[in-house]
Amino acid sequence: NAGVTQTPKFRVLKTGQSMTLLCAQDMNHEYMYWYRQDPGMGLRLIHYSVGEGTTAKGEVPDGYNVSRLKKQNFLLGLESAAPSQTSVYFCASSFTGGLYEQFFGPGTRLTVL
Amino acid sequence: LAKTTQPISMDSYEGQEVNITCSHNNIATNDYITWYQQFPSQGPRFIIQGYKTKVTNEVASLFIPADRKSSTLSLPRVSLSDTAVYYCLVVINNAGNMLTFGGGTRLMVKP
Numbered sequence: 001n002a003g004v005t006q007t008p009k010f011r012v013l014k015t016g017q018s019m020t021l022l023c024a025q026d027m028n029h030e031y032m033y034w035y036r037q038d039p040g041m042g043l044r045l046i047h048y049s050v051g052e053g054t055t056a057k058g059e060v061p062d063g064y065n066v067s068r069l070k071k072q073n074f075l076l077g078l079e080s081a082a083p084s085q086t087s088v089y090f091c092a093s094s095f096t097g098g099l100y101e102q103f104f105g106p107g108t109r110l111t112v113l
Numbered sequence: 114l115a116k117t118t119q120p121i122s123m124d125s126y127e128g129q130e131v132n133i134t135c136s137h138n139n140i141a142t143n144d145y146i147t148w149y150q151q152f153p154s155q156g157p158r159f160i161i162q163g164y165k166t167k168v169t170n171e172v173a174s175l176f177i178p179a180d181r182k183s184s185t186l187s188l189p190r191v192s193l194s195d196t197a198v199y200y201c202l203v204v205i206n207n208a209g210n211m212l213t214f215g216g217g218t219r220l221m222v223k224p
Contacts, residue, residue, distance in 0.1 A: 042214035090156045099206055104156025
């Protein structure tokens with residue numbers, strides 16, 4: 001099992017460019033999440049999904065969109081990148097929410113110039 | 114959701130026992146205490162979870178007093194590889210609940 005994988009690992013964008021981050025999990029988990037982590041800070045939830053075809057906003061959703069067309073994949077899109085979106089992005093998945101352990105991917109380091 | 118407070122940083126030496134205390138004064142009846150560990154350049158990893166008294170696994174122990182307003186993560190005989198950030202979270206026993214990470218405790222283990 002690969003667990004949770006993220007593509008790409010690193011990316012540099014110019015302000016106004018768009019990109020999509022891909023998260024994939026092979027654990028048949030229902031729930032998937034996207035977090036961002038700024039330097040020296042904890043993780044903040046951007047969007048999440050409680051099942052295929054569903055998405056919901058988290059704590060900091062502005063400037064991002066997500067899609068969950070397949071159960072194993074969760075995509076995070078930046079339509080018009082801004083320097084404030086420079087961060088490390090982590091994807092996670094869990095069997096359901098609540099007490100179930102979340103499994104995290106290795107992260108994507110994004111720099112917006 | 115109960116807010117957690119934990120020390121920003123701690124130092125220790127190899128072979129020592131490390132105790133990290135977390136305060137959660139507003140914890141509710143359905144809330145559980147959960148700890149995650151994050152190594153540099155990696156995503157967080159679940160360590161341990163408990164409701165009351167003591168929970169122990171192969172990595173750590175979690176002590177929760179009767180009033181549940183605080184908890185202590187205990188790492189026995191730490192090594193350099195235990196250098197990481199440790200997050201204390203209060204998790205509602207509800208399938209729809211999402212995790213809220215605070216700033217965590219940055220543990221530095223020295224030789």
